[in-house]
Amino acid sequence: MKAISLELYKLRHKHLFLMVTLFLTVEIAWAFMATSMSISHNPDNAGWEPLIAMLSSMNGLFLPILTAICVSRICDMEHKGNTWKLLLTVSIRRSTLYAAKYISTSIIMLVACLLQVLAITAFGIVNGFEQPVPLLLLIRFFIGTVLTNMIIIALQQWVSMAVKNQAFALSLGMVGGFIGMAADLLPLGVQRIFVWSYYTGLSPITQSYTNEKMQFIVRDLNSLLPMMVVLIAAGIGIYLAGCVHVSRQEV
Amino acid sequence: MLRRCISAEWVKLRHSHIWMILVILPVISVLIGSANFYMNQGVLKKEWYSLWSQVGLFYGEFFFPILIAILCAYMWRLEHLNKNWNMIMTAPVSATSIFLAKLIVIGVMLIFVQIFFFILYFLGGKLAGITSDLPGELTGWLLRGWIAALTISALQLALSMRIRSFAAPIGIGLCAVFFGLGMYVTHLGMFFPHSLLTIGMGVLTQTSLSSGESILFIIMNLVYIVVISTVAIHRMRKSDVVA
Numbered sequence: 001m002k003a004i005s006l007e008l009y010k011l012r013h014k015h016l017f018l019m020v021t022l023f024l025t026v027e028i029a030w031a032f033m034a035t036s037m038s039i040s041h042n043p044d045n046a047g048w049e050p051l052i053a054m055l056s057s058m059n060g061l062f063l064p065i066l067t068a069i070c071v072s073r074i075c076d077m078e079h080k081g082n083t084w085k086l087l088l089t090v091s092i093r094r095s096t097l098y099a100a101k102y103i104s105t106s107i108i109m110l111v112a113c114l115l116q117v118l119a120i121t122a123f124g125i126v127n128g129f130e131q132p133v134p135l136l137l138l139i140r141f142f143i144g145t146v147l148t149n150m151i152i153i154a155l156q157q158w159v160s161m162a163v164k165n166q167a168f169a170l171s172l173g174m175v176g177g178f179i180g181m182a183a184d185l186l187p188l189g190v191q192r193i194f195v196w197s198y199y200t201g202l203s204p205i206t207q208s209y210t211n212e213k214m215q216f217i218v219r220d221l222n223s224l225l226p227m228m229v230v231l232i233a234a235g236i237g238i239y240l241a242g243c244v245h246v247s248r249q250e251v
Numbered sequence: 252m253l254r255r256c257i258s259a260e261w262v263k264l265r266h267s268h269i270w271m272i273l274v275i276l277p278v279i280s281v282l283i284g285s286a287n288f289y290m291n292q293g294v295l296k297k298e299w300y301s302l303w304s305q306v307g308l309f310y311g312e313f314f315f316p317i318l319i320a321i322l323c324a325y326m327w328r329l330e331h332l333n334k335n336w337n338m339i340m341t342a343p344v345s346a347t348s349i350f351l352a353k354l355i356v357i358g359v360m361l362i363f364v365q366i367f368f369f370i371l372y373f374l375g376g377k378l379a380g381i382t383s384d385l386p387g388e389l390t391g392w393l394l395r396g397w398i399a400a401l402t403i404s405a406l407q408l409a410l411s412m413r414i415r416s417f418a419a420p421i422g423i424g425l426c427a428v429f430f431g432l433g434m435y436v437t438h439l440g441m442f443f444p445h446s447l448l449t450i451g452m453g454v455l456t457q458t459s460l461s462s463g464e465s466i467l468f469i470i471m472n473l474v475y476i477v478v479i480s481t482v483a484i485h486r487m488r489k490s491d492v493v494a
Contacts, residue, residue, distance in 0.1 A: 019419060026426050066427060069418040076417055080332060166328075167415045168323050171272050172316050175279060178309075182283060 004107075007074065011104070016073060020066065020112050020159035027062040027120045031055050039127070048124055048134045049205045049216035052141050055120060056203035059145055060180030064196050066112070067152050068173020071105050075160035075169075084251045094247040102239065109149045117142050125172055137204050140221065144202030147228060151195050151235035152176065158242030161209065162249065200232060252344050252401075256352035263329050264356070269322070273360060275298030277368045277391045280310035285375035298381045303453070307371055311396060311452040312325070315364075316403055317446055320424035322360065323407035324417050331415050336492040346358045346487040350408070350480060357404045358397075365393050365400075388453060395468065402444045402475045402476065409483035415493075441471050 016204040031054050039046045078084050087097060117138050124133065176196040181185075183197030184207075191197040200206075202224060206217050314472030330336055339349060373385070383424040404429075431445025435455065440446035441464075449455060451468060460468060 014416070019422060023426065026429055030429060064418055065422070069422045072418040073416055080417075082333070138374060165267065165325075167272055167325050170321055170418060170421055171276065174276070174314070178279070178283070178313065185287070209293075217255075 003068060003096055004103050007100045007104040008107075010077065010212070011074065014073060014077075016070065016108060017111070020070065020108060021115070021155070022131035023062065023066050023069075024112055024115055024119075025067055027058055027115065028055075031058045032097060032119075035123075036127075036214050041250075046127065046130060047216075048120075048130055048131060049218065051120060051124060052137060053203065053205040053207050053216055056141065056145070056200050056205070057184065059116075059180070060183055060196065060199040061147070061177050063109075063112075063149060064152055064180050065107060065173045067105075067149060067172050068156050068176070070108055071153055072160050072166045072169050072173075073158040074101055074105055075157065076166050079164050079166075088251060095243050098157070098243045098246060100160075102153060104206060105153050109153065109163070110146060113142055113145045115125060115150065116145070140204040140224075144204070144224075145199060146234075147231060148195065148198040151198075151231060151238065154235055154239040154242060155195065158245065161242070161246045187221065195231075196235070198227075202228065253351060255350045255357075256344055256348040257355055260326070260352050260356040267325070269325055272318065272321060273364050274312045274367065277310060277364060277371055280314040281306050281368070281371040281375050284309045285379055287378050288375075290291070292379075298383050298444075299376055299389075302376050302379065302381065303386070303389075304455075307452055307454040309391075311431060311448060311454040312432070315396070315400065316424060316428050316431075316448060317421065318364065319357070319361070319400055319403050320407045320421040321415050322357055322422050323353075324411045326357065326408065327411040330412075330416055340362045340492055343371055346484050350412075350484050351424065353408055354401070354404060354480065357408070360403055361397055361400050361404070369393055392451070392453045393461075395453075395465075396448060398469065398472050399444065399448035399451040401481075402447060402472045405476045405479040405483075406444050409479050412483055412487070420454065441467055444475055447472060447475075 016040065035051050037052050038050065042219075054062065059224060065183075069193055078087065086092065120141075121133055134144070156173060159172055163169065176194075179194050180196035180199055183191055183200055204219055204224075204240060206219050208215050208217060284301065287307040288302045330339055369389070372493050403424075407420060407424055410423060411417075414420050427443075431440075431449065434440055434443040435449050437445040440450050447468065449461070452466050
């Protein structure tokens with residue numbers, strides 16, 4: 001607990017929250033502009049489903065990169081200030097340090113996801129959608145996004161900690177964002193391998209083209225649960241592998 | 252003086268493995284672009300032009316600007332480390348040489364990236380079974396792409412110099428990519444570095460620029476490079492460094 005609050009304390013002058021908010025604003029503005037345009041073309045699209053689907057496919061592009069940037073900043077400050085040796089002379093275990101960094105990044109990204117959900121709700125209400133706010137869908141969207149985020153954070157943290165040169169971690173984030181964006185075009189078997197494709201993979205809404213028309217289908221929760229379990233297991237695996245590897249590295 | 256600064260920059264890049272990133276990002280964009288082209292050959296019938304529209308979209312719109320951002324952030328990383336700002340500011344070289352040396356080194360690396368990208372594009376086209384001749388506009392696309400890339404480099408170098416964090420300028424660069432896309436869509440593309448890249452590389456429309464547009468393109472790029480560099484160098488001269 002103390003380690004986490006210290007991590008957040010170290011971030012106080014880094015304007016990290018400001019950057020996350022700005023980055024999200026760009027994403028949300030873009031998503032809402034696109035949705036407004038599609039509503040003006042076709043008033044049938046004025047519903048919660050297209051909005052959520054739009055945002056989850058945008059997340060595939062933006063959030064991996066945003067995560068890479070956040071994780072890189074939190075890990076790089078130790079590389080940059082040469083503070084690893086200092087930190088390790090304090091009687092704290094390396095795994096605790098790793099966990100503290102992981103949790104504080106997760107908290108930041110959690111706030112980001114929460115902001116998204118609030119923005120969706122606000123947009124829907126302002127545009128006068130006829131249906132009531134679909135709490136359940138929003139909660140599922142939120143959980144899916146947070147879960148995918150947490151696994152990507154584990155992966156990014158491993159790379160950012162193990163390789164001092166942050167260019168690699170950020171390139172990985174870029175590639176991830178790219179895969180996330182193109183995920184829906186890949187065959188299903190390939191999609192499942194890449195963690196970045198789960199922003200759309202775990203989204204409660206799926207799109208399909210039938211008869212040249214876009215349709216939005218609400219996914220069954222039961223079909224997503226096994227995927228979530230596998231994903232959580234993979235995330236724990238990545239986290240532990242990273243933690244063990246980094247803890248044994250020489251400083 | 253400038254020459255010695257440039258060779259110093261090369262020395263700093265040794266053992267950085269930065270070449271891996273310069274190689275990997277174009278490879279990925281060409282792979283995805285070519286795969287998309289190969290699978291949709293029914294719709295994309297204009298052979299090399301269609302392949303360019305696919306490959307160029309991924310590369311020019313997305314990977315190339317970020318590649319530049321990463322490269323520029325890396326160029327200043329060493330200065331931000333270990334109190335090296337004090338060292339470099341006390342070295343007997345002018346601030347102009349330091350900044351220009353970095354810009355020139357990046358320019359040279361970007362030439363290689365463009366050539367490498369061309370080779371990949373060519374190979375991708377041949378593998379996808381295109382038999383016609385290469386389009387005549389190709390040299391123009393690559394060259395103008397490089398010029399616009401220099402403009403983005405100047406911008407990113409200035410940002411990375413000012414901002415100590417490695418990742419933040421790259422995030423700003425990414426936001427600029429989307430802003431540039433918006434500027435391009437609203438036909439204001441000539442007035443923003445990132446949309447100059449879109450125009451220069453013929454990413455979204457493959458029609459070549461008229462001679463008037465070409466001149467405006469080059470002038471805008473020159474103006475941006477000169478203004479941004481001057482501001483950055485002025486800042487380096489006047490404001491105190493925080494090591």
